[in-house]
Amino acid sequence: MKINVLTLYPEMFPGFLGYSLAGKALAEQKYQLNVVNIRDFATDNYKSVDDTPFGGGAGMIMKPDVLDSAIKATYSQGDIYYLSPRGEVFNQKTAHAFAQKDEMTFICGRFEGIDERILEKWQIKEISIGDFVLSGGEPALLTMLDAVIRLLPSVMGNKQSMSEESFENGLLEYPQYTKPQNWEGRLVPDVLVSGHHAKINAWRLEQSIALTKTRRPDLWTSYLAQKKD
Ligand code: SAH
Numbered sequence: 001m002k003i004n005v006l007t008l009y010p011e012m013f014p015g016f017l018g019y020s021l022a023g024k025a026l027a028e029q030k031y032q033l034n035v036v037n038i039r040d041f042a043t044d045n046y047k048s049v050d051d052t053p054f055g056g057g058a059g060m061i062m063k064p065d066v067l068d069s070a071i072k073a074t075y076s077q078g079d080i081y082y083l084s085p086r087g088e089v090f091n092q093k094t095a096h097a098f099a100q101k102d103e104m105t106f107i108c109g110r111f112e113g114i115d116e117r118i119l120e121k122w123q124i125k126e127i128s129i130g131d132f133v134l135s136g137g138e139p140a141l142l143t144m145l146d147a148v149i150r151l152l153p154s155v156m157g158n159k160q161s162m163s164e165e166s167f168e169n170g171l172l173e174y175p176q177y178t179k180p181q182n183w184e185g186r187l188v189p190d191v192l193v194s195g196h197h198a199k200i201n202a203w204r205l206e207q208s209i210a211l212t213k214t215r216r217p218d219l220w221t222s223y224l225a226q227k228k229d
Helices: 020-027 064-074 092-099 116-121 137-149 159-163 197-215 217-228
Strands: 002-007 032-037 079-089 103-107 125-128
Touching (some): 197 217
Parallel strands (some): 002 032, 079 103
16 A cells, blocks of 8 residues: 655654554565655745735745646645645544555645645545544544554454454444553452353344443444444
């Protein structure tokens, strides 16, 4: 998988993707990060990449001509995404869909965002990591990519642990315990040390359902709807 990143802060990459599972996958070239500095495509003496908004208002807007040159120099195939709080919210389903792609291009915004016409011209899709405003697209992209990379075939070691994780089956994960069995007088639930796999699975499902119902009624509603069809 090839990931093109257009950013004003190339030094933010690979960032935390250089560590642990994602870092190992990067070193082993299971995915490729092609980081492009948007400022390299600025044309004036000041290397400006932004300007004031038409119609007035606070902040600066990233210029369409500079972004266009950066895209032209980088893009070959696949979808282009702009990290944006206006976008569709990224979730585990999107992570799986992204993990199937050969090539994707991401534009990280800064300031107040980018000129609308660049989105129109390149039919760019907007994608968000949640209903809050960051100061730039880079932390959002790194977070999204972390979720995608661990799903790449051959990256995640234990497939079983993946299928039982939060969101994978539409539910939140059940409580987990490790040794010691008695920690400060707090005991691990009996069923988990019973060795009875069917009972353990039933307990875990029950716990998952209870957690999902109370913490995420929205997820519970979609889980029920999905069970119906
Ligand atoms: N004026 C914009 C916010 C700009 S924030 C608005 O009100 O919608 C600056 C940049 O941070 C954006 O261009 C975008 O790339 C990034 N960003 C901010 N919040 C984000 C989020 N929730 N998800 C993804 N990217 C985000």
